[in-house]
Amino acid sequence: MRHNGSMNARAAITPRPSIAITRSERKRQTREALLEAALELLEDRSFGSLSLREVARSAGIVPTGFYRHFDGMEELGLALVDESFRTLRQMIRSARAGRQDTTNAIRASVAILVRHVHEHRLHFRFIARERSSGVPALRRAIHNEIRLFSSELAIDLARMPFLGDWSSEDLHMVSGLLVDTMVSTAEAILDAAPDDPAAEREIVRMAEKRLLLIALGVPRWRPSTAASGGERGERRADGPS
Amino acid sequence: MRHNGSMNARAAITPRPSIAITRSERKRQTREALLEAALELLEDRSFGSLSLREVARSAGIVPTGFYRHFDGMEELGLALVDESFRTLRQMIRSARAGRQDTTNAIRASVAILVRHVHEHRLHFRFIARERSSGVPALRRAIHNEIRLFSSELAIDLARMPFLGDWSSEDLHMVSGLLVDTMVSTAEAILDAAPDDPAAEREIVRMAEKRLLLIALGVPRWRPSTAASGGERGERRADGPS
């Protein structure tokens, strides 16, 4: 293992022959170090401008060592997408646990989101950054995962009694709107100064209000019967006009 | 002017001494060519991974010529933000023109958005790409502009009779939600295959539904009296529970 004098070199995975640790376990650790190094380097740049040498240096190995773990940067990026969404799915599971009235469900959901953004800041930042930017392979992978999320949420919604007669299309519409609102909220939290709890409370308040406004619209929705097109002009909003 | 044999070299701004054209006008054209070249190079990468030499080459000038127009890539990026938002403000102006009932206002707004995304595809793509990614200076500039947008929309909303008694905070909440929905819709249109009108009609339908659902919530909203905090638990949703 190389002694790298550089400041930004991550603590080396020093071989300690005295302590028993398998070769494959050490390999796993180095792989982890590469992923972690990449996540941290994304502070104020996008994945597309990250170099293989930088990531290797930051993980404490020589550039050529990188290839023992990944084919190239794109493969590492896809591994980061996997890792990040494992985190997000964990969040969804805890969010599903509670069963409450609308107001409390909204509050609990936003609170869970905020907590997870703090606990897995680097994963959320990575997803937010690469969601719309740069490397096409990453963008596609992330959009697929988000679409999956939205679909699962639509299924959850379908089980709620007051949404029982909604068409699948309309359920997807709501779940998409909810997911977008949550994404937008997560991005706002990531952008807020980390040492400004007042700004964060503001963001939380606004997010709760947005979700509440959406919830208020639900009982007045006239479920469309199917995914049939051509219904233009048949329905009239009896809302404000 | 250099004869560049490269395929991706943009049509050179050939000096035609016979036709009268001022030096400053030709400079303006070259500047324009640089901006345009950068916008087009962003097809499937982010601004942060764009090189000065690439942009210059693509605009048909030598790398050193770049500095006659911009200090460096960041300054060019900020010029693109300016240019793009001039486009967007133009869109908003046309959107404000109509006065109709909710359903038609929604349909008209989405239609205007879709038309502008098509007409200024590169500008929208640039903003969508760089909104959350890469270069901090660009991200900040774009977020400021979007916040401005949202504030102007809030002022517009305040003029509507059925929103007369809403607090400024609540108006900003709605306008933020509307802007986010429009941003999300624009991104969906940009991502859809350009030769797939059915996919686009789907996106439009969903966007209209989202906006309608939000509009349906509006009359049931109980306006909060001020931006005072600490109202937690005082309000109960009478919505679904």
Place this chain on the structure above:
DNA sequence: TGTACATCAGTGAACGCGCGTTCACTGATGTAC
């Protein structure tokens, strides 16, 4: 209108640097017997 000089958009050579990838290697860990 003609001449002499100033301006300045674009040129082209040169620089040092970090990049991705190749290759033959080292030496600790793992395995067969």
Place this chain on the structure above:
DNA sequence: TGTACATCAGTGAACGCGCGTTCACTGATGTAC
């Protein structure tokens, strides 16, 4: 348990390349008189 060999994570030199930026330049356009 001990020995002989295989495996393979990480090394280090080397390559050709595109990068941003410097510099002195060219020659058409612009201006003063």
